[in-house]
Amino acid sequence: MNTSNPNVPDLFGGKDMSDYLAELNERQAEAVLHADGPLLIIAGAGSGKTRVLTYRIAQLLASKKAWASQILALTFTNKAAREMRERIEHIIGEEANRLWMGTFHSLFTRILRMEAEHIGFQADFSIYDSDDSDRVVKGILQELGMDPREIKPKQIRFRISSAKNQMIGPEEYATKWVQSSIDDITAQVYKIYNNRLKQSNAMDFDDLLIKPIELFETHPEILEKYQDRFKYIMIDEYQDTNRAQYIVTKMLAAKHENICVVGDDAQSIYSFRGADISNILSFKDDYATATQISLEQNYRSTQSILKCADAVIKQNKKQLEKTLWTQNNKGNPITLLDNFSEREEAQRVADHIRKIHLTEGYRFNEIAILYRTNYQSRVFEESLRRKDVPYQLVGGVSFYQRKEVKDVIAYLRLLVNPNDEEAVLRVINEPARGIGMKSLQTLVSTARVKEIPVWEVLSNPVYVADVYKPAQAKIREFIELMNESREQLPHKALVDTTRDLLEKTGYVKQFVEENTAESLGRRENVMELLNAISYFERSRENASLSAFLQEVSLVSDVDNMEENVPAVTLMTVHASKGLEFPVVFVVGMEEELFPMGGRNGEEADIEEERRLFYVAITRAQKELYFSFARSRYRFGEEKPGIRSRFLDEVDPAVVRNENGSTIKQKSDTTDHRPSGSFIEYDYTKPLNAGYPGATPPPDSAASSSPKRRTIYTRNGQGATNAPSTNMGISYESAETEHLKPGVFVMHEKFGAGKILQREGQGADTKLVVFFQNHGQKKLALKFAKLRILS
């Protein structure tokens, strides 16, 4: 234990900070110990930046430079924040809970709720997701007499969002940015859209970043309060911040200038949502005194993987100079799978997963399949299911985007915030209760004329009297029901209020009556939502409905990814940012898919796609596979697939075909074996010699494996939690079931052998194995890395 460093004060419980520093390399330690003044950390993939951030915060706390509540740490996902907080808690204890650590969106929502009144909002404002925004835009277009089929609400919303991201308000947009008719429409809609959101006491995702700036600009004393509070600011994934994020953090840091940003320009992959790479490139211009530290030692991947990644990213012109290096092993070559169709691709990947699981002992949760677009997951789900490989899908159509779930959420939003117009319009006739379009139109236009919220119009008998008689009573009932539920809110459990409301509205009943597979599925989802509410209530101190709604609107897909479920992870490359897996399959390596958007083929776009590919490659620790299909269904139509240009950019020295041959690249004229050719396994060779490729004959592995219970989880759908524990047990045993007397195995050190005996249970299971060259050995199942030679 080194206590000689005067910069490193003692910590609680014997283990002090220097023990942690000893785990760091020089550059990392420098970053950790740099407390005051602006700091730019360029952190290459797998260079241990999370560790640096964690220790840096721990160090700030240990050296009493700041209280936990004075540190603002902005992460890219809630999951990242959660994990970092846990690690810090492990080092310095419960104090970690007082850190301001989370995503931009969640932390600034917190501030906005506290300060809402200063910018003309109420604390319980609703948060509109993109879907809500689309519907608002659509409504506005219709009110302006435009046809939403001709002018796509999504397109207008996208433009508004881009404007917001660049901090262009509706007035400025109208005066300076109108060049075409679509701009003109956008300008009109933008203005109304903003007013409508305000009237609805609602903010969209962009507002959550912009409104704080507005708040700070108009209320310098409030800005000062937060400047004083946040003595130290840290921002992770800085290469993916947008203009608003850049400005708001700059404002907050202006006083102390203790701002530390961490990022990697090579991993900037979110420009489509306004991320501006120049934020990180020009950090040193903003802070003249900034220190820059580059972390270039990679601890994650094998040399082969790193070499491949390096060859790819070198093709980009725009990038900061840096060279990643590693002390890790060379590792196995990367395997390229060449497939006839997407179905074959999925099957082959599933086969390979089974193979490495059985023969090399990789557990399923050490394996990930990464793709460019969510829709690609489908075929993989099918193939994995068919082969009894458990998987976990991250992202896709998320649970909270399902219509029935959104409906119920809208009911709840309406309880918290009656002015939430989007919620009113969504549920007032859901299920159908005889309040039709026409009545609604009348009432909504009254609301517009009087400039009051729709809810007020609906609550006012004078206005309601204007509409179709039978609808009047229905409207009254609806309003009363909602008011009653709202009054219940403080007195009853949230689940009970919700269940009650669903019962009275007959929302669930409609699904039961319909009684189709689909409607029952919807009912299930609603029940699952009730579970989520109940769980939220039980796990929080002050679980308000408002807090629940906030949480569900700000969760990201990766946030509720399960780490300890023994299941293969399926997700987009975007979602995989910041994660790592021993084994990675990057699939769908085809033109128009990865890279995508070859239509205009702008070099900037291609460079971003390339960075995305770089991110995909650098997720892998030990084994990496690429695959592509020569034909693929798109919009229900079979289209030829052309091998991705990116496969011509990888270093051919580290990539092999399945049969071990060198891959063919564009400039390369040598023939390669046709896809789908099988070669025999040769397990007598040591692990790294050659590359035993090829898919085993379809049924050899599959039919001999015992039938096991498989649980498939779709992320966020709730089924993940309950069964996972059972799953763990059933899988561990299933996996080791193969290791029984009579089976031939291969041991890393002792070579080939035969199992003679199996003793003990569970974690203590031991195997007696006879090795040809080393005789009889007794091995703990847990530690012996045995491959089966069957």
Add this chain to the structure above:
DNA sequence: GTGCTCCATTTTTTT
């Protein structure tokens, strides 16, 4: 005002 049928659109990537 509701419900059914046909058709059009969808697939980037996400807080």
Add this chain to the structure above:
DNA sequence: AATGGAGCAC
């Protein structure tokens, strides 16, 4: 292939 919307018939 699947979903959701618009248009039409009741």
